[in-house]
Amino acid sequence: MSLSDADRELVVAELGRDPTSAETVLFENLWSEHCAYRSSRPLLSAFSSEGDQVVVGPGDDAAVVRLPSYDAAEASDETDSDDAETETYITMGIESHNHPSYVDPYDGAATGVGGIVRDTLSMGAYPIALADSLYFGDFDREHSRYLLEGVVEGIADYGNAIGVPTVAGSVEFHENYEGNPLVNVACVGLLDADRLVTAEAQSAGNKLVLVGNATGRDGLGGASFASEDLAEDAETEDRPAVQVGDPYSEKLLIEANEELVEANLVEAARDLGAAGLGGASSELVAKGGFGAEIELDRVHQREPNMSALEILLAESQERMCYEVREENVEQVADIAEKYDLGCSVIGEVAEGNYVCTFEGETVVDVPPEFLADGAPMNDLGSSEPEQPSRDLPDTDLTEAFEAVVGAPNTASKRWVYRQYDHEVGLRTAVRPGDDAAVMAIREANAGLAISSGANPNWTTCAPYDGARAVALENATNLAAKGATPLAAVDCLNGGNPEKPDVYGGFKGIVDGLADMCRDLSVPVVGGNVSLYNDSVSGPIPPTPTLAVVGTKAGYDAPPAAFAGEGELLVVGASGGALGGSEYLAQMGGSDAFPELPENASDVLATLADVADAETTLAVHEVNHGGLAVSLAEMVTDDAGADVTVESVSALFDETPGRAVVETTDADAVREAFDGVAPVTTLGKATEDGTLSLSVEGNELDYGVEEIADLRDVLAQELD
Template sequence: MSLAPSDRALVVEELGREPTDVEEALFENLWSEHCAYRSSRPLLSAFDSAGEQVVVGPGDDAAVVALPTTDDEGTPDGYSDEWYVTLGVESHNHPSYVDPFDGAATGVGGIVRDTLSMGAYPVALADSLYFGPFEREHSQYLMDGVVEGIGHYGNCIGVPTVTGSVSFHEDYVGNPLVNVACVGLLHDDRLVTAVAEEPGDKLVLVGNATGRDGLGGASFASEDLAEDAETEDRPAVQVGDPYAEKRLIECNEDLVDEDLVRSARDLGAAGLGGASSELVAKGGLGADIALERVHQREPNMHPLEILLAESQERMCYEVRPGDVDRVRELAERYHLGCSVIGEVTDGNYTCTFTGDDGETETVVDVSAEYLADGAPMNDLDHVDPEPQERDLPDVALDEAFEAVVGAPSTASKSWVYRQYDHEVGTRTAIGPGGDAALLAVREADTGLAFSSGAEPNWTSANPYEGARAVALENATNVAATGARPLAAVDCLNGGNPEKPEVYGGFRGIVDGLAEMCADLSVPVVGGNVSLYNDSATGPIPPTPTLAMVGTKAGYDAPSSSFTGEGTLLVVGDGVLSGDVNAGLGGSEFLAQFGGTDAFPTLPEDPAGVVSHLADVANDDATLAVHDASHGGLAVTLAEMVTADAGATVTLDGDASAAALLFHEQAGRAVVETTDPDAVRAAFDGVAPVVAVGESDDSGTLSLTANGESLAYDVDRIRELRSVIERELA
């Protein structure tokens, strides 16, 4: 590890002296891109994070949002001052390439501890995963390890993984992405923040012992992956212990219940140095820390190792002096280590180390605020991507249907989510496999919808419009359950920002995501940025994972499969209705067969589409609702077929049969209803509604597009969609 010369000069000027070796390493990690957001922070002001529902916005370990309340007639009338949910998202991209199992597992552990530090209990996880082409053996190796790591850690700690996404793209070959989001639940009297409160309070470290694993992880995450990363960078990957995390979860519950925690920070990037300095900096305070007091699992640890190791399952608490003994008692009850490592002060952030010889050395003496927030921002050049020109392939419709429905990115992900316990905790009303999960928050008589994901094909074709579509698709997923979007967090993944064309694409996804979320009145209350996702094979696509929650009264939702008893309508499809030009840009159809095209035009009133879709989903006449996006209507209709229910569908329009079936305009849904006139009335003046057929009990999809007919029974559709399971089971 080494501090950049320009940064070192700033540190020397601030300190008025040469930094110690430990100070230099501490600045190098806390001023890294991973911790300081030096290339992205100038862009993040585009996001609107305000709202009546927002209790704690960006900047803490997780955001806190109030649940809505309703009057006696069920009409929303404000937000609760009692029940809150927390939202957080984290990337563990580089570690998951080097060590798929531990890299992904510790990503889960980290985002769960972010939830704990707010005083919340974790109730659900979402994983959004991105790999190179599925047919590559190495992609399957990475996917197998990542899914196993997420499943093992989540299952052991008893937090259900209820939703997410999996995508495959050529540009993730050398750098997969592992983005994990967590939702927590808390009562208002349990809220904790990461803002230190009072000089004289003690800093107490609770959890596993500190070792040498994960040393320099923040710095490692802020540079491109080298060709030998899988061997050379393995020491930078943390090793998780989910059973210790489960004990930490329960211990944290008791600590918060007894009002023993004044502020808290989980130990993640930059380890103890990052957590403790950021904690006191947020309160405008300092700290005195004695590093030799940290409970350690390895002998002869250097102060730099103690300060920067990213060993897992550790929390730093601010505790009143009179409460320290009780904190220690609770830690011992749960067989967790506990060290009183120092105290909050109104001075500098200082760390001392007393060696075996009894000599005490001051290894850090700096301003906490300068350390945590003093990194200069980068002023980088950017080049906007070129627009796509139309160059479409000529493919037989049956060949195209089978290729798109059977593509790994659009195929069934049941192999993935069957490895997760998605019902533990007894809150899961709707689990993975549909548009969004639905959780029962019985304490507030509220259903909480949860959606997470992005689409690299979209943002490769058009970063700005693709990101707008990602936001709209997640909102549509939430609305398909009958819920209304409440808030979102983002995980913005990009390549090396020092490359103008890469930074241009990254700027595009920030602006697009921010604009659509503002249009939808969904505050983006927190998030994560992961840059330098480059490898020897090149940069990743700009990837704006969005995790969104919404709420509704009750925990019921329409099916996402045909029932066989209703009329089929497509709502919001501008191409099918002839209102906009067809655009196949970013589609799986082009990913399979080559070619380029403009990105499809999104609805003019996205908020209206989402709001009215939620209304329709809650109508008693609605039998099924399914978002139409990845793979187009072809994939949506195929997913809705069951052994007991099929459909006869006719698509007619000015566009080609391929465009009608495979374009991927976000903000659409297929609705099965017994009252089509009510659906038309709901969307009158908001979005087009087109009747496309009837469902039946055939178990077969009979499909005609501009006169070309196809028919597939449920067994053939399942065979097409089981490509991942066939290869990995």
């Protein structure tokens, strides 16, 4: 990739001269799709990012959201009784490391974790939770399994080593990810209000201090690499653009950052990610309305004879750029030395241009705002996707049930999350494998529920409605644990936007996600866009990963497994169609996408209340695979169910906004949902560990071991 003729003309006109080689590459990377959002920014105004809880919205390294503080009397007996002395904030961020994870699945995924954790650090927060949403080609392909194993190992090794639990996420398989997998990683951090730091430079004369690993030549041109389609030889030719992580240095950086923030030594901070030092330092000063004077020779390096261009653009990991008052520089250096981290005073915040020198010569001298924000937006054409017609298969119920329950998309993801340390930090109250994770935020007497993911079958069938369903599904996961949605971040993944049909699908997922989040009163406070996810096998499905957090008083939540003692109900309305379902993916056929409830916010608020009722024994959301999968997932060694479902379509309907509820007071549940959503009786929970299903005169019986055997396809193939 190189600076286009049109962009070069703009740069020459602004500078009044030809750019230097270092300036050219800076503009190439900072004006790339990955950094400048040239094709997506015109669409992003659809999102609502405001709310009383929003402290810092889109545009910084991570968003900052204010937590409600619950009275100890409202919360469970396990919560702290002391009132918080200061407001408690969380940070939310999400990023993609898609192309690097195809070229080098281990390092690509690992450095994706490292990058989003450093985004958290730059706001003054301590990282407390990770969520990974992963998308691969068909599971039966050897290359897809190779990528899956490498990505999961990279996330596990890095996250476990730095002591940040991976508690939520998703894994999806679809043939159109074969040549371009997606690795989307979200991070939640925790901080007190008085610790907040931003990426906005504060004052001319303050020093710019680089702390962390030495700079090498790895990751050169990573931003531009992420802004073009993957070539057939990408696994070999693009390997130098992939960063190499060092989690042990990251752990030291986490602790050093904590000490720097606690001592009030940081005026502003920026993680060195895309476009390396050039990207971080120029964006930091531009955001504050300043320039900079940087001496590239001062950057601590691990390789000899590095050029100015390499020092500026290398994306070596585990590095932070801090703005520090001159009188605090020595103390910062002492803390870096304490943690065995490199430290360089590379220049200072200044008035005027962004200027970099190397070996006594000026190699960069440009207006910082023009470099950071001057990229022109693309005006692209789009076409609407065709709506599928109804063509439902005539299938054998046993064959269909086993195919759907045993499909890689709906099967147990235990093989993945058992490799993650999800309890480090002692905050994980509800573990992976449930609808949502719940973290104990003792500082606010609050439980923080986390859900993340998307469904490519839905958005392939209907980009707009499928994205609305993704938002509703993630919010329903929170409600099933008794939590109320607080805020969200998104990772919008698409193919080559220059293709009208691809851009039309991408526009659909943006609008759909934005509309449902607005309907649910969930501000989208930050995010990431990844386009040009095309390969020789074609474009990926439009994929709107959403990471949503919600809060509740205390940390207790109803389990997603049967207790074996109550009546079983399904709450929420069916959408009357099977489009995008795993049933059709396995058995063939097509259908329109199901209609979603118009009062989704009321439905979820009621579900959260029901989930927290003392008479509620279990709650599990209905989504991928429909009731067939939800019921199978709820069976345990000691508890099963005797259930009647009215039709095959009802068994496999994936309309989100619904849940199975096991309760000892069915009338109270019906009363709570009266006028809000329908409540349907399914049957009763049992104590024999068997799922007995009656559907249109067909009887199915599966014991817990048979169900486990169906659902453990990942472990069976990969162990």
